[in-house]
Amino acid sequence: MSKKVAVLVVNPVNGYGLFQYLETFENGIGYNTFAVSDSPHIKTNSGIALTADDVISNLKGHEDEFDALVFSCGDAIPTFQQHANEPYNITLLDVIKTFAEKEKMLIGHCAAGLLFEKAGVTKGKTIAIHPMAKPAIQTGNATDQPYEVDGNFYTAQTEHNLAQLMPHLLKALKN
Amino acid sequence: MSKKVAVLVVNPVNGYGLFQYLETFENGIGYNTFAVSDSPHIKTNSGIALTADDVISNLKGHEDEFDALVFSCGDAIPTFQQHANEPYNITLLDVIKTFAEKEKMLIGHCAAGLLFEKAGVTKGKTIAIHPMAKPAIQTGNATDQPYEVDGNFYTAQTEHNLAQLMPHLLKALKN
Numbered sequence: 641m642s643k644k645v646a647v648l649v650v651n652p653v654n655g656y657g658l659f660q661y662l663e664t665f666e667n668g669i670g671y672n673t674f675a676v677s678d679s680p681h682i683k684t685n686s687g688i689a690l691t692a693d694d695v696i697s698n699l700k701g702h703e704d705e706f707d708a709l710v711f712s713c714g715d716a717i718p719t720f721q722q723h724a725n726e727p728y729n730i731t732l733l734d735v736i737k738t739f740a741e742k743e744k745m746l747i748g749h750c751a752a753g754l755l756f757e758k759a760g761v762t763k764g765k766t767i768a769i770h771p772m773a774k775p776a777i778q779t780g781n782a783t784d785q786p787y788e789v790d791g792n793f794y795t796a797q798t799e800h801n802l803a804q805l806m807p808h809l810l811k812a813l814k815n
Numbered sequence: 816m817s818k819k820v821a822v823l824v825v826n827p828v829n830g831y832g833l834f835q836y837l838e839t840f841e842n843g844i845g846y847n848t849f850a851v852s853d854s855p856h857i858k859t860n861s862g863i864a865l866t867a868d869d870v871i872s873n874l875k876g877h878e879d880e881f882d883a884l885v886f887s888c889g890d891a892i893p894t895f896q897q898h899a900n901e902p903y904n905i906t907l908l909d910v911i912k913t914f915a916e917k918e919k920m921l922i923g924h925c926a927a928g929l930l931f932e933k934a935g936v937t938k939g940k941t942i943a944i945h946p947m948a949k950p951a952i953q954t955g956n957a958t959d960q961p962y963e964v965d966g967n968f969y970t971a972q973t974e975h976n977l978a979q980l981m982p983h984l985l986k987a988l989k990n
Protein backbone atom coordinates (compact mmCIF):
# COMPACT_ATOMS: atom_id res chain seq x y z
CA MET A 641 0.00 0.00 0.00
CA SER A 642 1.36 3.40 -0.92
CA LYS A 643 2.11 6.01 1.71
CA LYS A 644 0.18 9.20 2.42
CA VAL A 645 1.96 12.53 2.22
CA ALA A 646 1.42 15.86 3.98
CA VAL A 647 2.61 18.58 1.59
CA LEU A 648 3.57 21.83 3.35
CA VAL A 649 3.14 24.82 1.06
CA VAL A 650 4.83 28.07 2.05
CA ASN A 651 3.45 31.48 1.02
CA PRO A 652 4.59 32.41 -1.56
CA VAL A 653 5.55 28.98 -2.91
CA ASN A 654 7.64 28.02 -5.93
CA GLY A 655 4.93 26.57 -8.16
CA TYR A 656 7.39 24.68 -10.35
CA GLY A 657 8.59 22.74 -7.30
CA LEU A 658 5.15 22.24 -5.73
CA PHE A 659 3.52 20.89 -8.86
CA GLN A 660 6.37 18.51 -9.64
CA TYR A 661 5.41 16.75 -6.40
CA LEU A 662 1.65 16.98 -6.92
CA GLU A 663 1.59 15.90 -10.57
CA THR A 664 3.91 12.99 -9.70
CA PHE A 665 1.70 11.99 -6.76
CA GLU A 666 -1.29 11.78 -9.11
CA ASN A 667 0.47 8.53 -10.00
CA GLY A 668 -1.25 6.75 -7.05
CA ILE A 669 0.14 8.56 -4.00
CA GLY A 670 -2.39 10.08 -1.56
CA TYR A 671 -1.67 13.55 -0.21
CA ASN A 672 -3.10 16.66 1.40
CA THR A 673 -1.72 20.16 0.99
CA PHE A 674 -1.30 22.39 4.06
CA ALA A 675 -0.58 26.11 3.72
CA VAL A 676 2.16 27.36 6.05
CA SER A 677 -0.04 30.37 6.71
CA ASP A 678 -3.13 31.43 8.68
CA SER A 679 -5.24 30.91 5.56
CA PRO A 680 -5.39 28.24 2.84
CA HIS A 681 -5.54 31.06 0.26
CA ILE A 682 -1.93 31.70 -0.68
CA LYS A 683 0.18 32.70 -3.68
CA THR A 684 2.92 31.30 -5.85
CA ASN A 685 6.20 33.15 -6.37
CA SER A 686 4.63 34.32 -9.63
CA GLY A 687 1.67 35.85 -7.79
CA ILE A 688 -0.90 33.27 -8.90
CA ALA A 689 -3.53 32.75 -6.20
CA LEU A 690 -4.01 29.16 -5.14
CA THR A 691 -5.88 27.39 -2.39
CA ALA A 692 -4.39 24.58 -0.28
CA ASP A 693 -6.57 21.83 1.21
CA ASP A 694 -6.00 23.11 4.75
CA VAL A 695 -3.67 25.13 7.00
CA ILE A 696 -0.73 23.77 8.97
CA SER A 697 -2.37 24.32 12.37
CA ASN A 698 -4.80 21.55 11.43
CA LEU A 699 -1.94 19.14 10.68
CA LYS A 700 -0.52 19.45 14.21
CA GLY A 701 -1.74 16.51 16.30
CA HIS A 702 -2.67 14.59 13.14
CA GLU A 703 0.86 13.65 12.08
CA ASP A 704 0.05 9.95 12.52
CA GLU A 705 -2.39 10.14 9.61
CA PHE A 706 0.60 10.63 7.28
CA ASP A 707 3.73 8.66 6.41
CA ALA A 708 5.76 11.42 4.83
CA LEU A 709 6.20 15.19 4.86
CA VAL A 710 7.07 17.36 1.85
CA PHE A 711 8.42 20.85 2.49
CA SER A 712 7.64 22.77 -0.69
CA CYS A 713 9.95 25.79 -0.69
CA GLY A 714 9.37 29.26 -2.10
CA ASP A 715 9.99 32.98 -1.81
CA ALA A 716 8.62 32.92 1.75
CA ILE A 717 11.90 31.46 2.95
CA PRO A 718 14.44 34.25 2.25
CA THR A 719 12.40 36.36 4.71
CA PHE A 720 11.64 33.50 7.12
CA GLN A 721 13.60 35.03 9.99
CA GLN A 722 11.41 38.18 9.99
CA HIS A 723 8.33 35.99 10.40
CA ALA A 724 9.83 33.27 12.62
CA ASN A 725 7.51 34.14 15.50
CA GLU A 726 4.30 33.83 13.50
CA PRO A 727 2.26 30.94 14.94
CA TYR A 728 2.23 29.14 11.56
CA ASN A 729 6.04 29.14 11.41
CA ILE A 730 6.34 27.91 15.00
CA THR A 731 3.88 25.14 14.10
CA LEU A 732 5.94 24.40 10.96
CA LEU A 733 9.03 23.59 13.00
CA ASP A 734 6.95 21.59 15.55
CA VAL A 735 5.40 19.50 12.78
CA ILE A 736 8.77 18.82 11.10
CA LYS A 737 10.15 17.72 14.50
CA THR A 738 7.23 15.36 15.11
CA PHE A 739 7.56 13.73 11.67
CA ALA A 740 11.29 13.26 12.26
CA GLU A 741 10.84 11.83 15.77
CA LYS A 742 8.38 9.31 14.38
CA GLU A 743 10.94 8.45 11.66
CA LYS A 744 8.55 9.33 8.87
CA MET A 745 9.95 10.44 5.50
CA LEU A 746 11.15 14.07 5.28
CA ILE A 747 11.24 15.40 1.74
CA GLY A 748 12.05 18.77 0.23
CA HIS A 749 14.07 20.94 -2.13
CA CYS A 750 15.90 24.26 -2.10
CA ALA A 751 15.94 25.49 1.53
CA ALA A 752 13.98 22.52 2.91
CA GLY A 753 17.15 21.27 4.63
CA LEU A 754 17.49 24.63 6.36
CA LEU A 755 14.05 24.27 7.90
CA PHE A 756 14.86 20.68 8.90
CA GLU A 757 18.02 22.05 10.55
CA LYS A 758 16.05 24.77 12.36
CA ALA A 759 13.66 22.09 13.61
CA GLY A 760 16.70 20.31 15.07
CA VAL A 761 16.35 17.05 13.20
CA THR A 762 19.35 16.95 10.82
CA LYS A 763 22.01 15.47 13.13
CA GLY A 764 24.08 12.98 11.11
CA LYS A 765 21.87 13.41 8.05
CA THR A 766 23.27 14.13 4.58
CA ILE A 767 21.17 16.66 2.69
CA ALA A 768 21.17 18.45 -0.67
CA ILE A 769 20.40 22.15 -0.34
CA HIS A 770 20.43 25.45 -2.23
CA PRO A 771 24.03 26.76 -2.32
CA MET A 772 22.96 30.01 -0.63
CA ALA A 773 21.47 28.11 2.33
CA LYS A 774 24.34 25.63 2.64
CA PRO A 775 26.51 27.70 5.02
CA ALA A 776 23.66 27.76 7.56
CA ILE A 777 23.76 23.97 7.92
CA GLN A 778 25.88 23.18 10.99
CA THR A 779 24.37 19.98 12.39
CA GLY A 780 23.48 18.16 9.21
CA ASN A 781 25.93 17.25 6.46
CA ALA A 782 25.06 19.56 3.53
CA THR A 783 26.50 18.59 0.13
CA ASP A 784 26.78 20.14 -3.34
CA GLN A 785 24.99 17.20 -4.95
CA PRO A 786 21.81 17.67 -7.04
CA TYR A 787 19.96 15.39 -4.61
CA GLU A 788 20.57 13.17 -1.59
CA VAL A 789 18.75 10.18 -0.14
CA ASP A 790 19.84 9.41 3.43
CA GLY A 791 17.57 7.06 5.33
CA ASN A 792 14.22 8.82 5.67
CA PHE A 793 15.57 12.16 4.28
CA TYR A 794 14.99 12.95 0.59
CA THR A 795 16.34 16.34 -0.49
CA ALA A 796 17.06 18.12 -3.79
CA GLN A 797 19.30 21.14 -4.29
CA THR A 798 16.67 23.19 -6.14
CA GLU A 799 13.41 22.66 -8.01
CA HIS A 800 15.55 22.03 -11.12
CA ASN A 801 16.97 18.87 -9.51
CA LEU A 802 13.67 17.46 -8.26
CA ALA A 803 13.16 15.42 -11.44
CA GLN A 804 16.33 13.46 -10.53
CA LEU A 805 15.11 12.81 -6.96
CA MET A 806 11.57 11.91 -7.97
CA PRO A 807 12.10 8.27 -9.10
CA HIS A 808 13.75 7.45 -5.74
CA LEU A 809 10.97 9.21 -3.89
CA LEU A 810 8.21 7.53 -5.86
CA LYS A 811 9.73 4.11 -5.24
CA ALA A 812 9.87 4.75 -1.46
CA LEU A 813 6.35 6.18 -1.33
CA LYS A 814 4.91 3.20 -3.20
CA ASN A 815 6.40 0.67 -0.76
CA MET B 816 13.76 44.76 -24.60
CA SER B 817 12.23 41.44 -23.64
CA LYS B 818 8.96 40.24 -25.11
CA LYS B 819 5.58 40.02 -23.37
CA VAL B 820 3.80 36.69 -23.19
CA ALA B 821 0.12 35.74 -23.01
CA VAL B 822 -0.08 32.45 -21.10
CA LEU B 823 -3.23 30.44 -21.86
CA VAL B 824 -4.18 28.21 -18.95
CA VAL B 825 -6.65 25.38 -19.58
CA ASN B 826 -8.96 24.04 -16.85
CA PRO B 827 -7.74 21.77 -15.39
CA VAL B 828 -4.12 22.64 -16.14
CA ASN B 829 -0.94 20.63 -15.56
CA GLY B 830 0.63 22.71 -12.79
CA TYR B 831 4.09 21.25 -13.35
CA GLY B 832 4.07 22.57 -16.91
CA LEU B 833 2.42 25.92 -16.14
CA PHE B 834 4.79 26.85 -13.35
CA GLN B 835 7.88 25.89 -15.32
CA TYR B 836 6.94 28.73 -17.66
CA LEU B 837 5.92 31.17 -14.94
CA GLU B 838 8.90 30.60 -12.63
CA THR B 839 11.23 30.91 -15.64
CA PHE B 840 9.52 34.12 -16.77
CA GLU B 841 10.17 35.63 -13.30
CA ASN B 842 13.63 35.95 -14.84
CA GLY B 843 12.66 39.26 -16.51
CA ILE B 844 9.91 38.24 -18.96
CA GLY B 845 6.54 40.02 -18.65
CA TYR B 846 3.39 37.93 -18.90
CA ASN B 847 -0.31 37.70 -18.14
CA THR B 848 -2.22 34.48 -17.52
CA PHE B 849 -5.57 33.92 -19.23
CA ALA B 850 -7.89 31.09 -18.18
CA VAL B 851 -9.37 29.14 -21.09
CA SER B 852 -12.65 29.21 -19.23
CA ASP B 853 -15.58 31.51 -18.41
CA SER B 854 -13.96 32.30 -15.07
CA PRO B 855 -10.41 33.05 -13.91
CA HIS B 856 -10.98 30.63 -11.01
CA ILE B 857 -9.77 27.28 -12.29
CA LYS B 858 -8.03 24.11 -11.08
CA THR B 859 -4.85 22.19 -11.64
CA ASN B 860 -4.89 18.52 -12.64
CA SER B 861 -4.27 17.87 -8.93
CA GLY B 862 -7.41 19.77 -7.96
CA ILE B 863 -5.64 22.79 -6.47
CA ALA B 864 -7.70 25.95 -6.99
CA LEU B 865 -5.85 28.77 -8.69
CA THR B 866 -6.79 32.12 -10.13
CA ALA B 867 -5.53 33.41 -13.48
CA ASP B 868 -5.08 37.12 -14.17
CA ASP B 869 -7.96 37.16 -16.63
CA VAL B 870 -10.09 35.05 -18.99
CA ILE B 871 -9.37 34.36 -22.65
CA SER B 872 -12.32 36.42 -23.92
CA ASN B 873 -10.47 39.50 -22.69
CA LEU B 874 -7.36 38.57 -24.70
CA LYS B 875 -9.28 38.56 -28.00
CA GLY B 876 -8.74 41.89 -29.74
CA HIS B 877 -5.72 42.62 -27.54
CA GLU B 878 -3.29 40.23 -29.23
CA ASP B 879 -1.09 43.15 -30.31
CA GLU B 880 -0.23 43.82 -26.66
CA PHE B 881 1.74 40.55 -26.64
CA ASP B 882 4.68 39.12 -28.58
CA ALA B 883 4.22 35.46 -27.74
CA LEU B 884 1.57 32.92 -26.78
CA VAL B 885 2.04 29.98 -24.40
CA PHE B 886 -0.50 27.17 -24.50
CA SER B 887 -0.23 25.51 -21.09
CA CYS B 888 -1.74 22.05 -21.49
CA GLY B 889 -3.63 19.95 -18.95
CA ASP B 890 -6.35 17.40 -18.28
CA ALA B 891 -8.86 19.66 -20.05
CA ILE B 892 -7.50 18.53 -23.39
CA PRO B 893 -8.35 14.79 -23.50
CA THR B 894 -12.01 15.88 -23.31
CA PHE B 895 -11.58 18.95 -25.56
CA GLN B 896 -13.84 17.59 -28.30
CA GLN B 897 -16.82 17.35 -25.91
CA HIS B 898 -16.41 21.04 -25.08
CA ALA B 899 -15.27 22.28 -28.49
CA ASN B 900 -18.38 24.47 -28.89
CA GLU B 901 -17.94 26.32 -25.60
CA PRO B 902 -17.31 30.01 -26.37
CA TYR B 903 -13.96 29.94 -24.52
CA ASN B 904 -12.70 27.10 -26.71
CA ILE B 905 -13.85 28.82 -29.91
CA THR B 906 -12.03 31.95 -28.69
CA LEU B 907 -8.97 29.80 -27.91
CA LEU B 908 -8.65 28.72 -31.55
CA ASP B 909 -9.34 32.29 -32.78
CA VAL B 910 -6.62 33.70 -30.54
CA ILE B 911 -4.07 31.06 -31.62
CA LYS B 912 -4.88 31.86 -35.26
CA THR B 913 -4.41 35.60 -34.71
CA PHE B 914 -1.04 35.13 -32.98
CA ALA B 915 0.11 32.87 -35.84
CA GLU B 916 -1.11 35.25 -38.57
CA LYS B 917 0.83 38.06 -36.92
CA GLU B 918 3.91 35.76 -36.81
CA LYS B 919 4.19 36.03 -33.05
CA MET B 920 5.84 33.20 -31.11
CA LEU B 921 3.67 30.11 -30.46
CA ILE B 922 4.84 28.06 -27.50
CA GLY B 923 3.52 24.96 -25.78
CA HIS B 924 3.96 21.39 -24.58
CA CYS B 925 2.06 18.10 -24.60
CA ALA B 926 -1.02 18.59 -26.82
CA ALA B 927 -0.26 22.25 -27.64
CA GLY B 928 0.60 21.26 -31.21
CA LEU B 929 -2.81 19.63 -31.54
CA LEU B 930 -4.53 22.89 -30.69
CA PHE B 931 -2.24 24.75 -33.09
CA GLU B 932 -3.27 22.18 -35.74
CA LYS B 933 -6.98 22.66 -34.94
CA ALA B 934 -6.48 26.42 -35.29
CA GLY B 935 -5.11 25.74 -38.78
CA VAL B 936 -1.68 27.27 -38.32
CA THR B 937 0.73 24.30 -38.45
CA LYS B 938 1.25 24.02 -42.23
CA GLY B 939 4.94 23.26 -42.85
CA LYS B 940 5.79 23.59 -39.16
CA THR B 941 7.78 20.94 -37.27
CA ILE B 942 6.40 20.35 -33.79
CA ALA B 943 7.10 18.14 -30.78
CA ILE B 944 3.95 16.65 -29.29
CA HIS B 945 2.66 14.03 -26.85
CA PRO B 946 2.85 10.60 -28.54
CA MET B 947 -0.89 10.06 -28.01
CA ALA B 948 -1.71 13.28 -29.87
CA LYS B 949 0.80 12.74 -32.65
CA PRO B 950 -1.49 10.75 -35.01
CA ALA B 951 -3.95 13.68 -35.09
CA ILE B 952 -1.35 15.96 -36.69
CA GLN B 953 -1.95 15.92 -40.45
CA THR B 954 -0.90 19.37 -41.62
CA GLY B 955 2.09 20.01 -39.38
CA ASN B 956 5.17 17.81 -39.20
CA ALA B 957 4.96 16.07 -35.79
CA THR B 958 8.16 14.43 -34.55
CA ASP B 959 9.20 12.12 -31.69
CA GLN B 960 11.78 14.62 -30.42
CA PRO B 961 11.70 15.95 -26.83
CA TYR B 962 11.35 19.47 -28.22
CA GLU B 963 11.36 21.38 -31.51
CA VAL B 964 12.14 24.96 -32.46
CA ASP B 965 10.89 25.84 -35.95
CA GLY B 966 10.77 29.54 -36.73
CA ASN B 967 8.24 31.07 -34.35
CA PHE B 968 7.03 27.65 -33.06
CA TYR B 969 8.50 26.34 -29.76
CA THR B 970 7.06 22.98 -28.68
CA ALA B 971 7.95 20.29 -26.13
CA GLN B 972 6.73 16.69 -26.12
CA THR B 973 5.52 16.78 -22.51
CA GLU B 974 6.03 18.85 -19.36
CA HIS B 975 9.02 16.58 -18.63
CA ASN B 976 10.83 17.95 -21.71
CA LEU B 977 10.09 21.62 -21.08
CA ALA B 978 13.35 22.12 -19.18
CA GLN B 979 15.21 21.26 -22.41
CA LEU B 980 13.18 23.74 -24.46
CA MET B 981 13.36 26.52 -21.88
CA PRO B 982 16.87 27.88 -22.62
CA HIS B 983 15.97 28.31 -26.32
CA LEU B 984 12.70 29.94 -25.36
CA LEU B 985 14.27 32.28 -22.83
CA LYS B 986 16.89 33.40 -25.35
CA ALA B 987 14.20 34.20 -27.94
CA LEU B 988 11.99 35.99 -25.42
CA LYS B 989 14.85 38.15 -24.20
CA ASN B 990 15.72 39.38 -27.72
